[in-house]
Amino acid sequence: MTRRRVRGGIGILAIVCLATASTGQSSARQAFADPLPSWHDGAAKQAIVAFVGKVTTVGGPSFVPIPERIATFDNDGTLWSEQPLYFQFEFALARVKALAPSHPGWRTQQPFKAALDGDMKTLAAGGEKGLVELILATHTGMSTDDFTASVIEWLRTARHPTLNRPFTDLVFQPMLELMAYLRTNGFKVYIVSGGTVEFMRAWTESVYRVPPEQVVGTTFETAFQIDAAGQPLLMRQPKIEFIDDGPGKPVAINKFIGRRPIAAFGNSDGDLQMLQWTTAGPGARFGLIVHHTDSVREWAYDRHSQIGHLDKALDEAPQRGWTVVDMKRDWNVIYPFQK
Amino acid sequence: MTRRRVRGGIGILAIVCLATASTGQSSARQAFADPLPSWHDGAAKQAIVAFVGKVTTVGGPSFVPIPERIATFDNDGTLWSEQPLYFQFEFALARVKALAPSHPGWRTQQPFKAALDGDMKTLAAGGEKGLVELILATHTGMSTDDFTASVIEWLRTARHPTLNRPFTDLVFQPMLELMAYLRTNGFKVYIVSGGTVEFMRAWTESVYRVPPEQVVGTTFETAFQIDAAGQPLLMRQPKIEFIDDGPGKPVAINKFIGRRPIAAFGNSDGDLQMLQWTTAGPGARFGLIVHHTDSVREWAYDRHSQIGHLDKALDEAPQRGWTVVDMKRDWNVIYPFQK
Numbered sequence: 001m002t003r004r005r006v007r008g009g010i011g012i013l014a015i016v017c018l019a020t021a022s023t024g025q026s027s028a029r030q031a032f033a034d035p036l037p038s039w040h041d042g043a044a045k046q047a048i049v050a051f052v053g054k055v056t057t058v059g060g061p062s063f064v065p066i067p068e069r070i071a072t073f074d075n076d077g078t079l080w081s082e083q084p085l086y087f088q089f090e091f092a093l094a095r096v097k098a099l100a101p102s103h104p105g106w107r108t109q110q111p112f113k114a115a116l117d118g119d120m121k122t123l124a125a126g127g128e129k130g131l132v133e134l135i136l137a138t139h140t141g142m143s144t145d146d147f148t149a150s151v152i153e154w155l156r157t158a159r160h161p162t163l164n165r166p167f168t169d170l171v172f173q174p175m176l177e178l179m180a181y182l183r184t185n186g187f188k189v190y191i192v193s194g195g196t197v198e199f200m201r202a203w204t205e206s207v208y209r210v211p212p213e214q215v216v217g218t219t220f221e222t223a224f225q226i227d228a229a230g231q232p233l234l235m236r237q238p239k240i241e242f243i244d245d246g247p248g249k250p251v252a253i254n255k256f257i258g259r260r261p262i263a264a265f266g267n268s269d270g271d272l273q274m275l276q277w278t279t280a281g282p283g284a285r286f287g288l289i290v291h292h293t294d295s296v297r298e299w300a301y302d303r304h305s306q307i308g309h310l311d312k313a314l315d316e317a318p319q320r321g322w323t324v325v326d327m328k329r330d331w332n333v334i335y336p337f338q339k
Numbered sequence: 340m341t342r343r344r345v346r347g348g349i350g351i352l353a354i355v356c357l358a359t360a361s362t363g364q365s366s367a368r369q370a371f372a373d374p375l376p377s378w379h380d381g382a383a384k385q386a387i388v389a390f391v392g393k394v395t396t397v398g399g400p401s402f403v404p405i406p407e408r409i410a411t412f413d414n415d416g417t418l419w420s421e422q423p424l425y426f427q428f429e430f431a432l433a434r435v436k437a438l439a440p441s442h443p444g445w446r447t448q449q450p451f452k453a454a455l456d457g458d459m460k461t462l463a464a465g466g467e468k469g470l471v472e473l474i475l476a477t478h479t480g481m482s483t484d485d486f487t488a489s490v491i492e493w494l495r496t497a498r499h500p501t502l503n504r505p506f507t508d509l510v511f512q513p514m515l516e517l518m519a520y521l522r523t524n525g526f527k528v529y530i531v532s533g534g535t536v537e538f539m540r541a542w543t544e545s546v547y548r549v550p551p552e553q554v555v556g557t558t559f560e561t562a563f564q565i566d567a568a569g570q571p572l573l574m575r576q577p578k579i580e581f582i583d584d585g586p587g588k589p590v591a592i593n594k595f596i597g598r599r600p601i602a603a604f605g606n607s608d609g610d611l612q613m614l615q616w617t618t619a620g621p622g623a624r625f626g627l628i629v630h631h632t633d634s635v636r637e638w639a640y641d642r643h644s645q646i647g648h649l650d651k652a653l654d655e656a657p658q659r660g661w662t663v664v665d666m667k668r669d670w671n672v673i674y675p676f677q678k
Contacts, residue, residue: 262481
């Protein structure tokens with residue numbers, strides 16, 4: 001190559017950099033910029049960067065080929081907030097209200113009466129049975145297409161009860177950066193959540209850039225039918241098929257993905273077995289727990305919380321080498337709108 | 340840009356082309372070569388090429404964005420042969436023989452005695468119940484890792500009873516070309532099979548280039564356990580969880596993929612509902628049935644066959660616009676080793 005052509009090349013590169021820098025999309029800039037700007041430069045961030053560096057170093061002892069770079073993320077409390085109620089439960093309550101006119105009996109019948117009255121005490125007293133009843137009444141009995149439409153409509157209009165924001169505003173900016181950083185490094189990013197799969201798939205692609213086929217969750221039985229007009233449809237049946245929580249998470253990962261992840265991210269004891277399964281595999285592995293410690297910017301809760309209960313997993317973290325994120329100290333921004 | 344630099348660019352391109360052509364990996368060559376050389380230039384091939392052209396034409400009325408280009412393939416009889424017995428059943432019979440020394444009772448106990456004696460008549464007389472019993476005895480009761488190892492070991496040593504070839508030699512060359520052609524055009528290719536998912540995942544990546552997370556199939560219940568040494572493992576339970584056949588196929592597609600495919604490929608009535616569901620969607624859709632018509636090079640069977648029974652789907656094909664492949668006329672090669 002002649003000296004002249006090399007110089008020309010540098011000139012073109014400079015022009016490209018100037019042009020793209022002005023639109024904020026320079027890959028050259030991104031390569032040198034901090035990929036995790038919302039993370040303080042503490043032990044958690046350093047552990048993430050060290051792990052990604054190790055598994056992507058070609059020829060290194062911990063190198064992992066791209067197809068095996070599977071990362072699984074819990075959703076509630078790990079990618080978005082989950083207080084004062086799981087957001088999917090807010091959806092169920094809103095749907096009870098929307099559907100009430102065609103169910104006059106609900107005005108007097110529990111747990112529907114409590115849901116319509118916003119009577120959280122009675123709802124909580126009804127325990128899991130009542131909650132499941134509300135979920136079944138609002139999540140099943142319709143086609144898959146109609147259900148997805150109801151989630152999208154709710155997201156468009158609903159607001160968080162205390163923060164008065166659309167629920168999809170309440171995702172964690174540091175975790176968005178982390179997912180993008182992993183993808184840039186050849187990882188396939190999955191969500192593995194106790195939430196029901198079709199509730200999440202309605203919005204995970206636009207909010208998290210996670211496509212439907214990379215979302216694993218709790219499922220309902222579904223039936224294939226041909227309607228009167230000869231059109232096939234899938235009807236959601238009022239029966240839970242599989243609960244993707246606790247020991248169900250590694251089972252679902254095996255069923256849906258068929259590979260053991262090399263990195264897993266959670267925030268509660270519902271993620272304990274996913275973290276155990278992921279980090280017990282051979283080679284470099286990474287487990288991370290988001291510890292909700294920020295009562296001012298988000299919520300602070302762990303061992304004594306009904307939602308996002310974090311106890312055993314927090315105890316096991318040191319001995320298993322899991323990284324524990326202290327939200328208050330490790331994240332300089334919580335939500336994207338605070339940037 | 341100076342004329343000199345343009346010439347230099349062409350010179351470099353020419354060198355690159357020469358270099359890669361000699362290794363047989365020139366993308367320029369592939370772009371102009373026939374992507375489906377094992378297909379005769381008949382109606383089936385023309386329908387495939389026309390469909391792919393339509394959905395990939397940017398700005399055209401039938402354009403489909405890449406993330407929505409989902410194609411689902413049945414496995415037995417669609418991607419590899421399935422006669423005289425489903426190959427997975429050959430695996431089960433071989434495993435009964437391998438496991439017999441530690442199960443002395445099997446010598447006198449049906450259906451195991453018939454399996455050990457190669458007594459197909461008695462096995463057939465035992466119906467589905469007997470077959471399920473053999474499948475459970477050979478596919479469950481071990482960890483997921485141990486099961487995968489048993490499939491890989493079987494594939495290494497087993498031979499087809501009449502063709503005396505490794506089973507993975509008996510895949511259809513025209514379908515390998517079709518899957519590659521779709522992938523080149525931005526499709527994500529899935530297998531959706533009545534076979535059990537972990538049996539297939541042990542070899543689909545090396546044989547079909549379909550990774551584990553793109554294989555959907557029949558599943559067994561699986562339990563997460565921690566062994567005496569503190570290691571987590573997944574134990575396969577002797578209970579079928581979900582049968583991915585007939586109406587189960589669109590249900591599983593919805594559960595695992597969460598998007599309706601735009602193209603589906605099958606060969607039997609077990610694929611009927613997958614074809615209906617796929618082709619009833621809006622926009623350009625493609626359904627294809629492999630009709631086994633070649634008694635010399637493969638097998639000829641359809642309406643009266645117990646394995647690969649093809650009756651209703653064949654009747655519905657014309658009215659629903661599905662392409663029917665006549666193996667004898669449409670394929671100039673069946674297996675890769677005949678090329």
